[in-house]
Amino acid sequence: MRTQVGIIGAGPSGLMLSQLLHLKGIDTVVLERHSRDYVLNRIRAGVLEHNFAEMMREARVGERMDREGEIHDGFDITYRGERHRIDLKGLTGHGVMVYGQTELTRDLYEGRDKLGGTVIHNAEDVRPHDITTDKPYLTYRIGDERHRVDCDFIVGCDGFHGVSRKSIPADKLRDFEIVYPIGWLGVLSRTPPVSHELIYVNSDRGFALCSMRSHVLSRYYVQCTSEDRVEDWSDDRFWAELKRRLPADAAGSIVTGPSIEKSIAPLRSFVAEPMRYGTLFLAGDAAHIVPPTGARGLNSAASDIHYLYRAMLDHYQNGDDAGLEGYSQKALARVWKGQRFSWWLTKLLHRFPDTNDFEQRMQLVELDYLFSSEAARKSLAENYVGLPF
Ligand code: RFL
Ligand code: PHB
Numbered sequence: 001m002r003t004q005v006g007i008i009g010a011g012p013s014g015l016m017l018s019q020l021l022h023l024k025g026i027d028t029v030v031l032e033r034h035s036r037d038y039v040l041n042r043i044r045a046g047v048l049e050h051n052f053a054e055m056m057r058e059a060r061v062g063e064r065m066d067r068e069g070e071i072h073d074g075f076d077i078t079y080r081g082e083r084h085r086i087d088l089k090g091l092t093g094h095g096v097m098v099y100g101q102t103e104l105t106r107d108l109y110e111g112r113d114k115l116g117g118t119v120i121h122n123a124e125d126v127r128p129h130d131i132t133t134d135k136p137y138l139t140y141r142i143g144d145e146r147h148r149v150d151c152d153f154i155v156g157c158d159g160f161h162g163v164s165r166k167s168i169p170a171d172k173l174r175d176f177e178i179v180y181p182i183g184w185l186g187v188l189s190r191t192p193p194v195s196h197e198l199i200y201v202n203s204d205r206g207f208a209l210c211s212m213r214s215h216v217l218s219r220y221y222v223q224c225t226s227e228d229r230v231e232d233w234s235d236d237r238f239w240a241e242l243k244r245r246l247p248a249d250a251a252g253s254i255v256t257g258p259s260i261e262k263s264i265a266p267l268r269s270f271v272a273e274p275m276r277y278g279t280l281f282l283a284g285d286a287a288h289i290v291p292p293t294g295a296r297g298l299n300s301a302a303s304d305i306h307y308l309y310r311a312m313l314d315h316y317q318n319g320d321d322a323g324l325e326g327y328s329q330k331a332l333a334r335v336w337k338g339q340r341f342s343w344w345l346t347k348l349l350h351r352f353p354d355t356n357d358f359e360q361r362m363q364l365v366e367l368d369y370l371f372s373s374e375a376a377r378k379s380l381a382e383n384y385v386g387l388p389f
Pocket of ligand 2: 046212
């Protein structure tokens with residue numbers, strides 16, 4: 001098989017890139033390790049910055065998001081037991097779109113189906129070859145049959161555990177990483193959200209987050225230890241712990257119910273540089289990971305796709321390779337800003353096992369400062385709604 005752009009991974013990054021390129025007549029093949037059902041059943045992000053929502057529309061898959069997604073003009077941060085609001089709209093002129101990654105992935109799949117895009121599922125042992133030449137190719141296996149896809153470029157959109165980053169020689173790649181000694185235990189429940197906006201909670205017992213997917217579907221998180229297992233957390237234990245961390249009004253009014261999904265996400269900050277090696281480009285979680293606190297992960301993936309898509313258009317339509325040459329530097333400049341924000345907000349809102357009393361006071365005084373200074377809130381808000389591409 002031959003294509004112009006071979007894409008590894010059918011997460012939001014891979015599907016979005018293939019959809020945008022297809023709309024401009026550029027051929028792609030997407031190779032995905034898992035089944036379509038598996039991909040569609042992963043519960044992940046919930047908050048999209050306005051740039052991402054705009055990209056969904058540009059990709060002609062934004063209709064349902066505009067109908068069913070909810071624009072939030074602000075959110076609350078709770079500390080010392082009190083709720084304080086960050087007025088995103090008032091501070092930046094923008095809100096954020098609350099629309100689940102699961103829904104967005106479904107919309108992207110439908111977009112790919114409508115245009116007749118090629119997404120190959122259950123592709124085992126996907127491997128990039130000859131990436132230092134201008135004739136790279138991919139191989140993969142389905143059952144016992146091996147296949148080959150020749151292409152002009154390979155894009156690794158295969159997430160943190162994917163194969164593409166590992167295909168770059170170790171001495172050509174520099175990793176930057178923090179592994180936090182905590183995790184997020186998340187529960188999805190068919191219950192009305194406790195509040196119409198998100199609540200980020202800093203409490204003596206650790207962080208918590210009240211989020212949602214719709215008026216009848218809530219997503220809650222509590223900070224747990226790195227050693228915790230999902231089996232350690234019955235629904236009753238989860239709800240009791242969440243209530244202990246919430247301010248009294250929210251704890252009193254929250255509606256609880258059986259969990260539909262329950263999982264633990266580890267917290268990690270990670271960047272691999274550069275994001276290009278020869279004819280292999282990395283995008284999204286394949287190149288960088290953030291802790292979910294600032295809702296940056298999917299949004300950082302979107303800016304990579306924005307730069308790469310435009311660079312590829314310049315290559316194919318105008319014979320101009322400046323965008324491809326500059327991709328890594330340009331993408332990383334924005335990625336690092338997302339890293340800074342996620343790292344800062346994570347430090348601000350969680351309890352870490354090795355924090356001393358001085359650092360604990362610093363956290364509280366930083367929160368006091370935030371809610372006494374419009375300049376400080378504006379800085380938080382402009383990062384949360386998304387810095388310009
Ligand atoms: P994905 O979504 O991980 O997709 C990668 C795809 O590649 C496939 N794959 C392979 N395919 C072929 N061969 C291989 N060898 C392969 N290895 C892997 C995988 O099966 C998969 O289908 O990466 P992508 O597309 O870059 O998208 C990134 C986002 O998924 C991620 O950044 C966000 O989910 C992060 N995130 C959030 N981001 C936000 O912007 N806002 C949020 O509110 C937000 N909340 C979250 C989050 C992530 C979370 N978890 C579970 C880590 C909340 C949580 C709890
Ligand atoms: C979510 O709804 O899953 C969510 C929302 C905001 C975050 C992280 C996750 O910062």
